[in-house]
Amino acid sequence: MEKSYPKEWNLDKIFNGGGKSSQFLQHIERLEDLILELEGNGVKFFISSIKKSEISNVGHLLKEIANIRLNISEANSFITCLIAQNPKDQDASSLRGNVAQIDSRFEKVISEVKKVLSNIEEDVWRDILEIKGLENYKFILNEWREEADSNLSEEELSLISDLMVDGYHAWGHFYKDLVSSITVKVRVDGKEEGLSVGQAINLRSHHDEEVRKEAHYALESIWKEKEELFSKVLNHIVGYRIQVHNKRGMKNELEEPLQKNRMKEETLKTMWSVISTYKQPFSKYLERKAEMMGDSSMKSYNFWSPITKNDQEMDYVKAASFIIKHVSKFGNELESFVKEAFNEGWIEAEDRPNKSPVPFCASFPVTGESRVFMTYSGSFIDVLTLIHELGHAFHNYAMRSVEGLNKQYPLSIAETASTFSEMIIFDASMKNTKFKEEKLFILDEKLKRSVMNFMNIHSRFLFEQRFYEERKGGIVSPKRLNQLMEESINEAYEDSLDQPSIYSWVWTPHYYITQSPFYNFPYTFGYLFALGIYAKAKEKGKGFEEDYLRLLRDSGSMNVEDLVMKHLGEDITSKEFWEKGIELCLKDVEEFIELTED
Structure with a gap:
């Protein structure tokens, strides 16, 4: 007999009872107690221990911080799962606000710890890191010391943390709720269906071009109808980031994402430079696929279409x-x-x-x-x-x-x-x-x-860079956002994509992830790596x-x-590293072109 696997997940094993879970409420209460203890004497204890070189105490505090961080992550993941499975779950939405407040208080404490570390003299700091018991924390402590907002006062740090909860992160949550509430009407197999955005997007790989096209334009119509609302959300998210970057004295919009990705700017520039050099074969692939479908150029709604009529469905x-x-x-x-x-x-x-x-x-x-x-x-x-x-x-x-x-x-x-x-x-x-x-x-x-990582992700990167630059001068209109998106897609795809979705800035969720600015280039890095x-x-x-x-x-x-x-054993600031990965993808292009010659 064929083995059966559940298609619905089990969240009760994590916290029993969903949004009304008493077990989860107890988890939040414990977190609040731990945060209160950390706020009360944690940082003072840390400062005192550092000054006296009582490293066992420092190690103890770092373990406490790690414990709180892991438990906050546990709580956030649970709420994310509840809202994903049912975006109308009001209990989960309410709990999300509670955990966001706890997270904000925790980040304030971490900011204070970072500031303490940044003020330690260099020779003293070197001695601290060599003390037995701290070797496992050496990287993270150095990172915290470098990330410290040394030019911000405690009041400014506190204000930024408070604004993140009900301002910055709230816009990201609002975006998710808005997209999840949308119903898309598409005719599939002769019957009109009311689909979620996710189900409508899945139709991009449907075997029938008319279904793909109808789903594409149905979504575009919805994005056009709601473009003013989505543009406000995006403008507020990026406007907030720009203000915080200015307060922190960051040199440009890439400084924060590079820090978060633990990556040098040199590495990022080298990666995009090499990719730009080798794009032509992928344009050739798109052109060949379009020819096979009877078109002179690749229509965006046909990009994900199956190349053959071969039945590849699998339950x-x-x-x-x-x-x-x-x-x-x-x-x-x-x-x-x-x-x-x-x-x-x-x-x-x-x-x-x-x-x-x-x-x-x-x-x-x-x-x-x-x-x-x-x-x-x-x-x-x-x-x-x-x-x-x-x-x-x-x-x-x-x-x-x-x-x-x-x-x-x-x-x-x-x-x-x-x-x-x-x-x-x-x-x-x-x-x-x-x-x-x-x-x-x-x-x-x-x-x-390969095309998604070398062309689509590049278009997202270019769009985000250009949008940031224009947002510094004020609110950017939906019309201008559409123009920026179209320009970025045409450049990244080298004009090899026909009728691109100028509303990619609306339906690409990564632009609205408040915890991760420029969540685009990590995909390309991870792909080649x-x-x-x-x-x-x-x-x-x-x-x-x-x-x-x-x-x-x-x-x-x-x-x-x-x-x-x-x-x-590779240097990723060199072109050679990136060329090795791209060469593997170029072989796929060559094989595809060879197999489709006739």
Whole structure:
């Protein structure tokens, strides 16, 4: 008999009772007590211990801070899951406000600790870091010292933290709620259906071009209707960031995201420079695919369309079995982990309306589990989304044995394990295929991801840079946002995409993630980094899994340049590193062009 897997997740194992969970309320109360204790004497205790070189006390406080951070993360993840599964959950929305207040108070304390560290004399600081017992905290302490807002007073730091809750972060939550409330009417198979935004977006890979086109224009019509509202949200989010950057004396809008991603500006510039040099073959791929569909250029609503009529749909149970079978060839831990995720109800995959449109993976570091959220409709793209999010979950699993403060890895590395996991499934699918049509189908899906990372993500990066610059002069109108988006897409795609969605700034959720400005380039970094790791994994075989786990465990305790040098022996500020990854993608283009010559 075929094994069955639950398509709805189990959140009660984390906190029983959903938005009315008494267990979760007790968790919040404990957090409030811990924050109160930290606010009362934590920083004073820290200052006193530093001055007296009582390092055991410093270590104790750092463990307390780590404990609070992990428990806040646990709470935030639970609320995120509740609201994603039911955006109208008022209890969860109310709890979100409570946790946001706790988070704000916690960040105030961390800001004070950072300020203390920044005021320590350099020679004293070097001595402190060499003391036994603090070696595991060396990276994070140096990072905090460098990040300190030394030019802001305590009153200004407090004001910024307060404004984040009901101003800055509230706009991000409002965006999610707004998108989740939208119903999109699309005719599918002769019947008009009221779909969620996520379900409508999933139709971009529908086999019928008329359905793809109708879904595309139905969404564009909604975005046009609500453009004023969305532009206000985006203007307020970025306007707030600009004010805070100015207060903190940051030199440009990239300083904060580079800090958060633990990346040098030189690395980012080199990456985009190399990608820009090698875009032409990907334009050629888009042109060839358009020709095969009877068009002179690639229509944006056809980009995700299947390249062949080959039936590639796979139900959820078959997808789970396929994933488990092929990750087992990489390593025993990954296989065991994926089995647990499917068997224990870690995945919310049901295809139903009134869900959030955005797939994600939520980490529960205290419980030691993760939860994956998506809408699974049976396409090969859904299989890839599923393994992508499970890759994130495996990264969380790898971090379970890591010291509390070192569990938090940057977004630049966050997309590595997810992309790596996708490559396992791509490789398996290619090996399983016997027919040219199937091979073309899989190659097309691989190349879509190359185009997304080298062209689409680049367009997001260009748009965000240009929008920031104009926002410094005041509110930017929806009309101008559309123009900026169109210009950025045309430049990034080198005019190889026809009828692009000028409302990409509306429906791309990453622009509205308040915790992560410029959440675009980490995808491209993670994509190319993962390709390099996967190439090494194929060389070494199943024995590579332990090396891979060590790399993931180090991801929270060093910058990306050092991480890549330590585990791959590569300098990522050099063009050669990026060219190696792109060369693998260029081979896919060559094979695609060769297979479609006739």
